Amino acid sequence: MMDWQALKLSLLLGGCTAALLLPCAVIVSRWLAWRRFRGRNLAQAAIALPLILPPTVLGYFLLTSFGNQSPVGAAFNALFGEGLVFSFQGLLLASFIFNIPFAVQPMQNAFRTIPNDLREAAWCCGLNGWRTFWKIELPLAWPGILSALVLTFAHTLGEFGVVLMVGGNIPGETRTIAIAIYDRVQAFDNRSAGLMSAVLLLISMTAITLMYAFNDRLDRRRAE
Amino acid sequence: MPNNAIHISLRQDAPIPLAVELSCAGGEILVLVGPSGSGKTTLLRAIAGLLNPAQGRIECNGETWLDTAAGTRIPLQQRRVGMVFQHYALFPHLTAQENIAIALGHLNPAQREPRTRELLELVHLKNLDRRLPTQLSGGQQQRVAVARALARDPRVLLLDEPFSAVDQQTRRKLVRELAQLRGRLNIPIIHVTHDLNEARQIADRICIIHHGAALQIDTPDAIMGRPKNSRVASLIGHYNIFEGTIAAHDANAGETRLSWAGLELQTPYRPEFAAGQKVEWVIPEDQMVLHQRRRPSAGERENPVIGVIEECTQLGHNTNIAMKPRHCEILLNFTVPAHVARRNDLREGEEIGVSLLQQGIHLMEKS
Numbered sequence: 001m002m003d004w005q006a007l008k009l010s011l012l013l014g015g016c017t018a019a020l021l022l023p024c025a026v027i028v029s030r031w032l033a034w035r036r037f038r039g040r041n042l043a044q045a046a047i048a049l050p051l052i053l054p055p056t057v058l059g060y061f062l063l064t065s066f067g068n069q070s071p072v073g074a075a076f077n078a079l080f081g082e083g084l085v086f087s088f089q090g091l092l093l094a095s096f097i098f099n100i101p102f103a104v105q106p107m108q109n110a111f112r113t114i115p116n117d118l119r120e121a122a123w124c125c126g127l128n129g130w131r132t133f134w135k136i137e138l139p140l141a142w143p144g145i146l147s148a149l150v151l152t153f154a155h156t157l158g159e160f161g162v163v164l165m166v167g168g169n170i171p172g173e174t175r176t177i178a179i180a181i182y183d184r185v186q187a188f189d190n191r192s193a194g195l196m197s198a199v200l201l202l203i204s205m206t207a208i209t210l211m212y213a214f215n216d217r218l219d220r221r222r223a224e
Numbered sequence: 225m226p227n228n229a230i231h232i233s234l235r236q237d238a239p240i241p242l243a244v245e246l247s248c249a250g251g252e253i254l255v256l257v258g259p260s261g262s263g264k265t266t267l268l269r270a271i272a273g274l275l276n277p278a279q280g281r282i283e284c285n286g287e288t289w290l291d292t293a294a295g296t297r298i299p300l301q302q303r304r305v306g307m308v309f310q311h312y313a314l315f316p317h318l319t320a321q322e323n324i325a326i327a328l329g330h331l332n333p334a335q336r337e338p339r340t341r342e343l344l345e346l347v348h349l350k351n352l353d354r355r356l357p358t359q360l361s362g363g364q365q366q367r368v369a370v371a372r373a374l375a376r377d378p379r380v381l382l383l384d385e386p387f388s389a390v391d392q393q394t395r396r397k398l399v400r401e402l403a404q405l406r407g408r409l410n411i412p413i414i415h416v417t418h419d420l421n422e423a424r425q426i427a428d429r430i431c432i433i434h435h436g437a438a439l440q441i442d443t444p445d446a447i448m449g450r451p452k453n454s455r456v457a458s459l460i461g462h463y464n465i466f467e468g469t470i471a472a473h474d475a476n477a478g479e480t481r482l483s484w485a486g487l488e489l490q491t492p493y494r495p496e497f498a499a500g501q502k503v504e505w506v507i508p509e510d511q512m513v514l515h516q517r518r519r520p521s522a523g524e525r526e527n528p529v530i531g532v533i534e535e536c537t538q539l540g541h542n543t544n545i546a547m548k549p550r551h552c553e554i555l556l557n558f559t560v561p562a563h564v565a566r567r568n569d570l571r572e573g574e575e576i577g578v579s580l581l582q583q584g585i586h587l588m589e590k591s
Contacts, residue, residue, distance in 0.1 A: 120274055121313035125327035126301050126376055135326060139317045 001192050005172055006180035007199065013088075013176060014156035017095040018149045021103040025148060029107035030137070034116075048105070050098040059165025062094045066166065091167040091174050098162050102151045110144020111137065143215045150211040154204045228285050230380050230412045232271060236278035240266045241436035248380075248412035248429075253402075254441075255415045255427035258459065263436030264416045265310075268382050271414065272307050273300030284412075285379040306373030306381040311389060312365050314357040320344070320368045321353035327375035343371040346405075363394035370405070383415040387422060399426055420460055424448070432456050448508075453591040457506045463557050465506045467590070470497045479582065485552040489527045491585040504588045509558040511584020514545075515577035517568050527580040529556065536572050538562050545570060547578065 032044060050058055066084035067073045076084050084090035114137060122132040138145075160178040167174030169183060177200055184193040228250035234242045240263055248254040256264040270277045273289065276297065282290040289298045314323050324343050328336040344350050347367035357365055366386055373381060383402075387395045403426060406413060417423055423430050424444040431441040439459070440452040451457040454465045468484035473495050480497065482489045482505065497503055515528070531549035538544075543565035546555045558578065560570070570576065 115313070117309050117311065117313040118315060121307070121309055121315070121372075122326075123274070123300050124272055124305055124307040125372065126329045127326070128301055131329075136315055 001189075002195055002199065003175075003177065003180040003184075003192070006175050006177045007196070009088075009172065009175065010157050010177040013091060013095055014153040016092055017099055017156045018103075018152045020092070020096055021099055021152055022145075022149060025100070025103035025107050026145065029104045030111050032104070033108050033111035048101050051101045055098070055159070055161025056165060058098055059094070059162040062097065062162065062166050066090050066093070085166065086168045086170060086174060088167075088173055091163060091176075094162050094166040095156050095159065098159065099152045099155060102155050103148045106144045106148040106151065107141065110141035110147075114140050143218055146214060147211055150207050154207050157200060157204060228379070228410060228412070230271070230282070230284040230414075232267075232280070232282050234267065234270055234277045234280035234282075236280075238278075242267060242270065242277055242280075243437040244433075246431055246438055246441055248414055250410045250412055251406060252428045253406055253413045253415055253426055254429050254431060255417060255423040256431050256433050257417060257420055257423045258433035260418055262433045264418075264433045265384055266436065267433065268307075268384055268414065268416050271380070272305045272382055273298070273303050287379075304376055304379040306376055306378030308366070308369045308373045308381075308383045308386045310385045312357075312369040314365055314368055314372075316357055319354050319356055320349060320360065320364075323357070323368055324372050324375050327372050330376065339375070343375055346374070346408075347371045347401075361394075362390040363398060366390060366398060367401075370402075374409070378411060380411055381409065381413045383413065385417055386415070387417070387419075395422075402426060432459055434459060450586055451506065451588065453588050454504045454506070455591055457504075457586075457588065462506045462508060464509065464512075465504060466554060468503060468505055470499050470501045470503060470587075472499055480587070482585070482587070485529075485549050485554055487527075487529065487549075489580060489585065490582045491587055492583060494587050497587060502590050504590050506586050506588065507580050507584050511581045512556070512558045513579045513581060514558070514560055514564070514568070515579065517576075525579075526582055527585075528577055529580060530575065530577045531556070533570060533572050533574050533576060536565065536570055538565070543570065545576075547576060 028047070032040065063085060064070065065072050068077055068083055068085075073084050076082070076089070080089070082089065084093060118136060118140070119132055122136045127135060157176075158178060160182065163174070163176050163179060164182075167176075167179075169175050169179050175183070177196055181193050181196045181200070184190075184196065229247055231247045233245045235244075236242045242263060244267055246254065256267060258264045266275065269275045270280070271282060277290075277292070279292045280290055281288070281292070284303070287298070288296055289303050290296065315326065318326065321340055321344065325336055325340045328339055331339060341350070344353050347370055349364060349367050349371070352360060352364060357368065360368065366389075369386070387398055390398065399422070415426065427444050429441055430444050430447050432439045432447065434455060440447060440456045442450075447456070448460060451460060451462070457465050466484060468482045468489070471481040471483045471488055473480050473493065475493065475495070478493045479490045480492065480494045482491050482503070484505070491505070529549050531547045533545060534548045534555060535546040536543060541562050542559045543562045544557065544559050545565070546557050548555055556578065568576075
């Protein structure tokens with residue numbers, strides 16, 4: 001049987017993560033693409049860390065820092081009257097953190113390929129920083145930004161270890177489709193697990209194919 | 225100087241040294257010439273406001289754009305600068321028309337479209353308005369860049385090596401167009417190039433830049449004929465630069481005599497140099513006349529120098545000769561047509577004579 005609630009939760013989590021990461025990643029990636037500052041390599045390493053850290057390790061650190069005894073957990077509790085551990089909010093925050101490299105790296109590459117003289121030309125045309133961003137940087141970096149969002153979304157759907165560590169397996173709150181699949185396999189319900197795996201595969205494949213198709217079309221239009 | 229001029233005075237030691245003081249009048253083309261890395265682009269960027277010099281003052285059309293002493297610095301968006309970048313920096317996702325229209329933010333929306341059309345017509349691109357930059361040739365891209373620079377109704381036009389990315393034929397055409405355009409714009413035009421020939425074609429005045437310093441600002445003829453010192457002389461391509469000593473002045477004959485390499489040369493009258501003073505002097509190679517071996521002529525009495533050919537190199541239709549005058553270790557370089565070299569049987573080791581034309585010798589303060 002298909003666990004529609006888990007699928008809905010995964011899609012919601014993916015969408016919210018991508019939406020939250022979009023502005024933050026744009027700011028950070030522009031900064032990393034164009035500024036040279038002390039500690040830049042350290043910052044880049046910290047951002048890339050979730051790529052190589054075992055999800056259980058990341059999940060463990062997040063779990064301990066989300067607890068009501070920790071400053072982060074306590075502050076969140078004081079603000080919203082709810083805990084971060086085993087809640088959708090906690091899951092979203094964890095998802096935000098482990099997706100940072102998936103969002104920042106494609107955007108950073110996209111911004112880096114914009115020649116500096118284009119931005120200078122925009123300023124010389126009288127455009128201020130904000131208008132230069134909207135009229136020049138964003139349209140040129142758009143394929144990279146879209147890639148970042150799709151990767152973030154697809155990666156959130158598939159994340160398992162961190163979600164299990166931080167969120168657990170609460171139906172409607174933290175049970176994502178990946179957790180539901182694991183849960184079904186544990187219960188020897190291979191038919192449901194297979195069905196849900198196929199759906200997840202289809203969604204991920206569709207998202208990534210659309211992204212490539214879009215970028216390809218854009219490339220061809222610009223090359224004409 | 226009239227009000228629409230630009231006055232620039234900049235000074236900094238690091239990161240890129242600058243020591244420049246210059247003015248450019250409305251309608252004038254001032255060309256900054258210097259080898260790559262000489263700071264000419266830096267100077268242009270400082271005028272545009274793309275970088276902040278440590279000290280300086282820029283005044284354009286009566287407005288103060290920069291005055292470090294008073295703490296004034298007008299942001300570049302508010303300086304009415306038209307800038308043509310070396311590789312044009314056209315926005316690749318916008319059409320020719322949109323590239324121009326984006327710089328029309330100071331007009332109200334209803335005026336933008338007609339003004340865009342006017343500018344496209346001005347640069348002869350009326351029918352290519354819907355093309356993206358990649359669909360335009362190098363020359364067409366350059367014209368879009370010029371139209372975009374003019375769109376802001378600038379108070380100064382800055383051109384950074386605008387002809388470096390196009391072929392010779394297009395370059396000639398664009399140079400002609402720039403000359404025509406200048407007639408219509410009554411603003412200062414500051415043009416950067418490393419190509420001295422290009423500078424001589426279009427400049428009203430040339431400014432020679434080296435290590436961020438303006439060495440000499442003058443008309444092309446004056447710079448070419450009367451370089452201020454040996455550094456300027458070598459930057460503008462002279463290689464016959466030598467040291468000598470003023471021997472005497474003869475006001476009646478209108479000449480100054482110069483001791484050099486055991487000879488006494490007649491040079492144009494320059495009483496500002498004292499007798500006995502060490503000076504540097506230069507002679508353009510077209511002011512040296514080869515003595516014909518078979519048919520001596522009257523011109524040969526003028527500053528004759530006899531020596532031995534050290535090096536004789538044919539380059540295309542010309543032959544470069546390096547000659548060592550008798551009893552000294554100096555080389556005089558000059559070029560003759562290859563057929564002249566052949567007819568006169570010029571070969572390494574042969575003895576020849578040349579005359580240094582008096583009017584071609586230019587004395588300079590020793591630097």
